[in-house]
Amino acid sequence: MRSYDFSPLYRATVGFDRIADLMDRALSADVAQSAYPPYNIEKTAENGYRISIAVAGFSADELSVEVKEGALTVAARKAAAEAPKTYLHRGIATRAFERRFALADHVRVAAASHADGMLHIDLVREVPEALKPRRIEIGRGQQVEAKAIETIEA
Numbered sequence: 001m002r003s004y005d006f007s008p009l010y011r012a013t014v015g016f017d018r019i020a021d022l023m024d025r026a027l028s029a030d031v032a033q034s035a036y037p038p039y040n041i042e043k044t045a046e047n048g049y050r051i052s053i054a055v056a057g058f059s060a061d062e063l064s065v066e067v068k069e070g071a072l073t074v075a076a077r078k079a080a081a082e083a084p085k086t087y088l089h090r091g092i093a094t095r096a097f098e099r100r101f102a103l104a105d106h107v108r109v110a111a112a113s114h115a116d117g118m119l120h121i122d123l124v125r126e127v128p129e130a131l132k133p134r135r136i137e138i139g140r141g142q143q144v145e146a147k148a149i150e151t152i153e154a
Contacts, residue, residue: 056117
């Protein structure tokens with residue numbers, strides 16, 4: 001396993017701590033992480049995404065979707081069966097799972113739906129107006145005066 005030192009990145013940038021932490025987490029992730037349940041991540045629009053997770057055998061009541069501190073967590077716990085069943089072949093896995101997805105800044109969960117053994121989670125990236133690009137007018141040879149928009153009396 002290789003180890004990378006991100007301290008030069010911290011010294012030369014301001015405000016990119018989350019990116020370095022994300023890269024560090026991705027490089028040190030456990031390779032033997034379970035692939036269960038299978039999932040897809042698709043881009044549905046310019047600022048829209050959808051995570052589709054195969055959750056065959058789980059009802060909507062047995063699934064939970066939670067967003068906390070920039071991470072989306074999807075978990076499932078199978079309810080206890082009333083009467084034990086005897087299977088001749090059991091090919092549908094209904095074991096409990098927890099899957100985490102790191103969300104970028106300004107990405108929020110818009111909706112979640114459960115249909116046909118699939119859990120669909122729709123995400124939307126909403127960039128605040130203050131962060132959108134804007135054109136700044138350049139004055140031509142004249143000095144620009146700063147004008148007070150509103151004064152507050154003490």
